[in-house]
Amino acid sequence: MGHAVTIKDIAKILNVSVSTVSRALRDTYDVNQETKKRILSLAAELNYKPNFNATGLAQGSTHNIGVVLPFITNYYFSTVITGIQEVAYDNNYNIILFITNDSSERELSIIQNLSLSRLDGLLVSVSSNSDSCNHFQEIIDEGTPIVFFDRIASNIDTSKVMQGDYKGAFEAVEHLIESGYTKIAHIAGPKGLDFTEKRLNGYLDALKKHGLAAREEWIIFSGFSQEYGETDTYQLLQCEQRPDAIFAVNDRKAIGAIVALKNNGVIIGKEIGVIGFTDDPICTIISPSITTIAEPAFEIGTTSCDLLLKHINKKNFNPQEIILPGKLMVRDSTRRN
Amino acid sequence: MGHAVTIKDIAKILNVSVSTVSRALRDTYDVNQETKKRILSLAAELNYKPNFNATGLAQGSTHNIGVVLPFITNYYFSTVITGIQEVAYDNNYNIILFITNDSSERELSIIQNLSLSRLDGLLVSVSSNSDSCNHFQEIIDEGTPIVFFDRIASNIDTSKVMQGDYKGAFEAVEHLIESGYTKIAHIAGPKGLDFTEKRLNGYLDALKKHGLAAREEWIIFSGFSQEYGETDTYQLLQCEQRPDAIFAVNDRKAIGAIVALKNNGVIIGKEIGVIGFTDDPICTIISPSITTIAEPAFEIGTTSCDLLLKHINKKNFNPQEIILPGKLMVRDSTRRN
DNA sequence: TATATCTATGCAATCGTTGCCGAAACTGTA
């Protein structure tokens, strides 16, 4: 109904020019204290809200940032978004959500149809099967900053925020060793993926540091789902040398391991220890509760958004790569009694 | 770098007026087939993207819809959003996310600071402790349509999309009865909440239909969390007449019930059946797996978004209230052997 | 008193697009 109040309305009522109103509102030019006060109070009274289409047009900035990610239906990503949203809200930015369903085609289509005029910057976690990242480079070249988080495009020169996969894995395995486990298996992610590698290396180096052997049959690469966790575990139970602990690349696979071990009557913790990665809330619900490395999802969101705002506000902000440490959460699945 | 290509650039290159280009691009006015073809192909070649700030300004519409909800870190809401996003994407709308953290103050602050000029419409699920909904009415009065989903503001005359709480509860209890349980308890939500009432009524009516008694001591009102589910269940186990089945108002409380029953050595399914509501993925992970009523979260998202688009596009679209049915998912927690 | 300086404000162009009005250029009809 009616129409939203504009600076013109205020100008007419107060019998001043629109430019005066604009300047008073933005507190940046010389405006008589008295008139400024009148303008501000009338604006408040009329509940004036700037039209962002107009400001966007005039000064080339909207207060929107785009968030592009594979899913939001899991603990990790939804928590990251909550972190992003927190910083964005505090800085008066809005977030526009783009979900790729982890499909590179969808991702490409989203990026290509993106109306950059609507966005001041972009926060992205690339879909797992997208190989080429030229489309991101083009956006950066056109002047819209991008910050990558979690699943990064490593060949693009911009800020990136990741969790400490290597260190987290190292710490996880070291925890197993310190708890007295010595025959430690790893059910890993798909080969070739960045963080599969990093977590694998953390695992290997922890073993090496403590003089433990890494047997090839104890390392299984497969998908990320619970089902893979189960089948991987059944395979481990067939090994000539049966392991006494399992480091899973993520919590879902750890859950699969738990299920498989239970099905085989193995007493978890006592006979075989299990540790995961992520700290999905399920870890505390399932029995036994699962020891895991908590990923700093919320902080990943806040840091990424902070960085992006810096890129937006300082033209030539130097790209940063930030690695946030995980945190060991000790629970029942690695308690020996 | 450079600047995005505009309609003016195209006009200059082709030596036609901007209005002709605009018309050709929008395919709505009379433009010579030949020139239209030239314009379209040049636009494609130059990778022209309309500036939404400008179109928004000119015709008073952005292609943005706002989504206001309490959380996104749970299965239900993140799935709803995924549904919303799906429809929005297909119709070339973007979604801007506002998270209230389930706080009415935050909700109010968000709504009051909303720049309506940036939004064509709003999809909202109100925060649980917000009593007054005047702020929503004001937005509607100013001409921005709102569609409520899940947690609705019942006194506002606009479209609403909900799940079938009453029928779902009815069906859940009937399933228990058909499975041979006769002494059915209900661990409910907080008193006074809309869907606490509806699920309670479904429970009561199903009992009545089958000539079963509803004992007061078998109905416990408390919070929504797993912990409440546990304490409620301990309380039920103390009852003079011990129930042989529990209908939980949601899955989290059902999980609590499972935990409590396990702790007391009760064999779930055989001695006491448990049924939940939502179909959180945890239901299939936990053991025993939990029978539940699946809420149509994704469909709630798509339907709400569909409705909102109708409100946006037809000025006086008649508000509709849509109730989407849940679906019984039978699992181990209600199998008697 | 005349001139320089400053403060406070207005004017008008601009951002990219839409949409109304009307003018050529062309077609068809009498």
Place this chain on the structure above:
DNA sequence: TACAGTTTCGGCAACGATTGCATAGATATA
């Protein structure tokens, strides 16, 4: 040939805000 009717298109004024430039009036300086 004259006139009406179509097509096709250009001009121009919005939309709401920002901003460089100009200027009126007040004040200070000589």
